[in-house]
Each structure stands twice: as structure tokens, then as C-alpha cells.
Amino acid sequence: MKTLITGGTVVNATGRSRADVLVDGETVAALVDPGSTALAADLAAGVDRVIDATGKYVVPGGIDAHTHMEMPFGGTYASDTFETGTVAAAWGGTTTIIDFVVQYPDQNVLDQYHRWHEKAAGRCAVDYGFHQILSDVQDDSLVAMDELVAEGVTSFKLFTAYKGVFLSDDGQIFRAFQKGAENGALMMVHAENGSVIDVLQQQAVAAGHTTPFYHGTTRPWQAEEEATHRAIMLADLAGVPLYVVHVSAKQAVEQIAAARDRGKNVFGEACPQYLYLSLEEQLAARSEEWGDLEGAKWVCSTPLRARAEGHQDAMWQALRTNDLQLVSTDHCPFCMRGQKELGRDDFTKIPNGIGSVEHRMDLIYQGVVDGRISLERWVETCSVTPARMFGMYGRKGVVQPGADADIVVYDPAGRTSIGLEATHHMNMDYSAWEGFEVDGHVDTVLLRGEVVVADGAFHGRPGNGRFVRRDLSQYLI
Structure with a gap:
């Protein structure tokens, strides 16, 4: 399946830029300048799903x-x-x-x-x-x-x-x-x-x-x-x-x-x-x-x-x-x-x-x-x-071609109220964060190209997660 995330601002550690993100199967296939209208139109014609990220941040999972x-x-x-x-x-x-x-x-x-x-x-x-x-x-x-x-x-x-x-x-x-x-x-x-x-x-x-x-x-x-x-x-x-x-x-x-x-x-x-x-x-x-x-x-x-x-x-x-x-x-x-x-x-x-x-x-x-x-x-x-x-960079932790399409569309205009047991999904009978208000909200979540959270609902499934064999640390001086 091909997914196109349009209109968002892609944020990596090195900076932010307006770009559309093409996901092909489980990985990121391309980042496209939205100003390239002809290319963007060609991409949109060949995708199975379009996610509108206008006004939102597109960040690595x-x-x-x-x-x-x-x-x-x-x-x-x-x-x-x-x-x-x-x-x-x-x-x-x-x-x-x-x-x-x-x-x-x-x-x-x-x-x-x-x-x-x-x-x-x-x-x-x-x-x-x-x-x-x-x-x-x-x-x-x-x-x-x-x-x-x-x-x-x-x-x-x-x-x-x-x-x-x-x-x-x-x-x-x-x-x-x-x-x-x-x-x-x-x-x-x-x-x-x-x-x-x-x-x-x-x-x-x-x-x-x-x-x-x-x-x-x-x-x-x-x-x-x-x-x-x-x-x-x-x-x-x-x-x-x-x-x-x-x-x-x-x-x-x-x-x-x-x-x-x-x-x-x-x-x-x-x-x-x-x-x-x-x-x-x-x-x-x-x-x-x-x-x-x-x-x-x-x-x-x-x-x-x-x-x-x-x-x-x-x-x-x-x-x-x-x-x-x-x-x-x-x-x-x-x-x-x-x-x-x-x-x-x-x-x-x-x-x-x-x-x-x-x-x-x-x-x-x-x-x-x-x-x-x-x-x-x-x-x-x-x-x-x-x-x-922890030895996963390139596959995880970045929105770039070749990386796993682990992507979060984050809405800075949204709001997250952290409250009682009924408003979270952890298996707990209280929240340590009850009463906290956050000026932002997780809008859409993709795990290796599959939408697992969207429109206020969970679309994933237990068993979809895979074990990650990690390399040695890539963070050493």
C-alpha cells in the first residue's frame, strides 16, 4: 500500500521543512517538495491513501x-x-x-x-x-x-x-x-x-x-x-x-x-x-x-x-x-x-x-x-x-527515504487533557498525570506504514509489533 502525507511540516533533529511524505509499504519512499506541483500530482495519482497534515508536524515515531x-x-x-x-x-x-x-x-x-x-x-x-x-x-x-x-x-x-x-x-x-x-x-x-x-x-x-x-x-x-x-x-x-x-x-x-x-x-x-x-x-x-x-x-x-x-x-x-x-x-x-x-x-x-x-x-x-x-x-x-x-538509527528515529515508516502526525492546535482512568489506555486505576493539560495532540500514528491511531480510534492490533535486533550504539564520541 502507498500512503501520501500531505501539507505537513516534517521535523527531524536537523531542522524542519514543508514536505509531503510518500510511504511505500513499510518504509518511507520519498520526501517531496510540495511546490513541485507536477510531481506531487503524479504521486497523488498513484497512492492508496492520502493523509492531510496541513498545519501539523510530521515527526518520527x-x-x-x-x-x-x-x-x-x-x-x-x-x-x-x-x-x-x-x-x-x-x-x-x-x-x-x-x-x-x-x-x-x-x-x-x-x-x-x-x-x-x-x-x-x-x-x-x-x-x-x-x-x-x-x-x-x-x-x-x-x-x-x-x-x-x-x-x-x-x-x-x-x-x-x-x-x-x-x-x-x-x-x-x-x-x-x-x-x-x-x-x-x-x-x-x-x-x-x-x-x-x-x-x-x-x-x-x-x-x-x-x-x-x-x-x-x-x-x-x-x-x-x-x-x-x-x-x-x-x-x-x-x-x-x-x-x-x-x-x-x-x-x-x-x-x-x-x-x-x-x-x-x-x-x-x-x-x-x-x-x-x-x-x-x-x-x-x-x-x-x-x-x-x-x-x-x-x-x-x-x-x-x-x-x-x-x-x-x-x-x-x-x-x-x-x-x-x-x-x-x-x-x-x-x-x-x-x-x-x-x-x-x-x-x-x-x-x-x-x-x-x-x-x-x-x-x-x-x-x-x-x-x-x-x-x-x-x-x-x-x-x-x-x-x-541504542543502535536503531536509520531504521528508526528519522523521517527519510529508506527508514521504517514510523510516523506521527502531531497537531499543535490540538489539546490533550490527561485525566482519570477512563481517559487513558494504560492498565492502571489512576493517573499520575491527572489534571495535566497539554497544548498539542497526537493526531495520526503509523507503524511501518500501517495506520494504528487515527480519528480518535485505535486501528492497530496486538502482535503487529516486531522484535528489533539492535546494533551497537551510534552515539559514542
Whole structure:
């Protein structure tokens, strides 16, 4: 099938231009100057479908490089399946996700990788890739890293927090970093000092401080900055590129920026919650139904930071200046009923996570409207850089001939109201973004040339998403 998208403004990271986009089958066939009337007329005569994008932006489909579908955590599972989560992603203009394969200490790395394929295969409504979590780095883990790189899984995540669950000691992290330096993988780290956090949490609970607010105060910015610096030093010693996930503290950004100023391949990820939400709102959160537990809706790790300390503005600035390179969600949703309420009497038992996969493109576009970032930077951080960072660029992350026709027609004159459970498509019984208004709207979404969202309806199908075998990172200095 041939599709012609007419009248729109094509936006890539390098700029914007008026162009019609011809899609032939699953790929972009041509970008056509609309002033070439004869050529445009010839193209229009040979197409099966015309999409009118007049007054709208035509941008590459979003890539959310940090999701956790069906993730086991805290005695329960993330509430979005690969089916529900990827349908929600499509509604929000995201056409590719990269999910994390979870390995706990008693599990085999490759066995877990195959389990994730079984979970996702035939269920995803958008394309998907995998990162691999390593929680217990042994000799067989290092062998598995080579095998996974050959499979197109070219990034690995380690933790400096969650003792007995995910935490690896410095020696284990360093060995994995060394292997990454050998096989070209991009190494990722959840950077918080878990030992300090464990002490602070035990002390808080002993003192009777059990409400969700104390989740944030017992994971202070110092614990994030210290672990970020430590990971940077270990990566430098191993000679491997480092990607710090879900950066929330301005002091951690400073560590990343300082390393980059020294010419190091160190990168950082922003998330919508750290750009918009704060510890103060979490403290004030109460409801008739949940009381103080209302604040559990915003329990995530790294935690929300104090607005009074300027963390949110610092995150936007870092995104603008490229001290943070891209925006992912860390989408790890849990319902209040039966999940978040597990921590009613003890905040340490609240499953950590916020659901945002449906809202990322809209929320970051609002930054364009508010003058925080440019239109091109929006596309760069939400689509282009994730593709480059994680070895998909050329196929994904760009509207150009030969690329997959993953395309979003975005209406700057539209409006998106983010509200209650009934108005979103994620498998959650609340929204962390209730009440947010966005001056823009996802109009039409194409996945490899097939219209999956249009006219306020979902036209895709679970199982249409394909596994993306990724190359090595294309973002290195």
C-alpha cells in the first residue's frame, strides 16, 4: 500500500521543512517538495491513501527506551502487559519501546531473555527491543553478554541499590563494564547508594515515619550523586561508555556534565516525572479514599525531588544543553488497589513505579510550548537520540527515504487533557498525570506504514509489533 502525507511540516533533529511524505509499504519512499506541483500530482495519482497534515508536524515515531512491562517487583507485577502497554504507547505516538529483561540472583541470564521473548511475542502493538538487567555478575553472566550482543541486545543495566534483589557490588559492576568494553555494549546503571538508603529507611520506619513521603526523603540526592560519580569512575577505569538511567537530582547531572566535559562517553536519561512532579506535591497528596497513602501514586525510584531545591528546572536545562541526552519514561505501572496499597503501613513495601508510556510525547511537547526546548529538540530527545543511542538509527528515529515508516502526525492546535482512568489506555486505576493539560495532540500514528491511531480510534492490533535486533550504539564520541 502507498500512503501520501500531505501539507505537513516534517521535523527531524536537523531542522524542519514543508514536505509531503510518500510511504511505500513499510518504509518511507520519498520526501517531496510540495511546490513541485507536477510531481506531487503524479504521486497523488498513484497512492492508496492520502493523509492531510496541513498545519501539523510530521515527526518520527517516538522511541521509549526504558519500560518495564509485566515486571515482577515487590511481590507483584507491573500492571501493564506487553499488549496493554504497547497499545497505550501507540495512542501516545510511541512506535518502539525497549523493555528490560529482569534477572534476579538465582536466575540464568539467557533463560530470562527467552522468557521475555515468550511474554512479548505475538502481543506487542508496536515494535520492541530488549535491554538485559544483570543482578548477579558471575562468569556465565559475562559469557551471556557476548551471546546477547550477537542477538541484538546491546545494552546491559546494573544496580547500585536494592540489596538482595538487584544490587551488584563494585567488583561485579567493574567486571561487567570490562566485558562491555570488549564487546562494544553500552552499559547502564541505576545509580543510588543502596546501603545508605537501607539504613535511612530502617531508621525512618523505626521512628514511625511510614507514609509515602518518606520514600523520597530516605533516598536523598547525595545517595544519587555519590553512586553516579562512582559508576562514572568505574566506567572510566574499564574504558566503557556509560548511560545513567532516570536521573532526578541536579547534583547527579553535574557529575554527568563534568565527565562529558572531560570527553568521556557518559550519558544521562531524563524522565517526565522529574521534569514536572515534585516531593512537595507528594507530601500534600491526600484523598478521601486513600488518605496519606494517596502519595503512593508518585512513589518511584529514583524518587521525586524537592521543587524548592530547583531540581526540575535543572532537569529541563540539562535537556536543553545536552547534559541529558534523551527522555524515556521508566514506565513501571502499578494500580493502587491490590498493589500500591501493599505499603499502606510501611512505605518500603510500596511497589516503585509510575505509568507514563502514553504521555511522554505530549508532556515533552509542552516543553516546546513553554519555551523550555525547541521543536527540533523535542524530536531529538524523544525519537532521534534514542534511536542513535541504542543502535536503531536509520531504521528508526528519522523521517527519510529508506527508514521504517514510523510516523506521527502531531497537531499543535490540538489539546490533550490527561485525566482519570477512563481517559487513558494504560492498565492502571489512576493517573499520575491527572489534571495535566497539554497544548498539542497526537493526531495520526503509523507503524511501518500501517495506520494504528487515527480519528480518535485505535486501528492497530496486538502482535503487529516486531522484535528489533539492535546494533551497537551510534552515539559514542
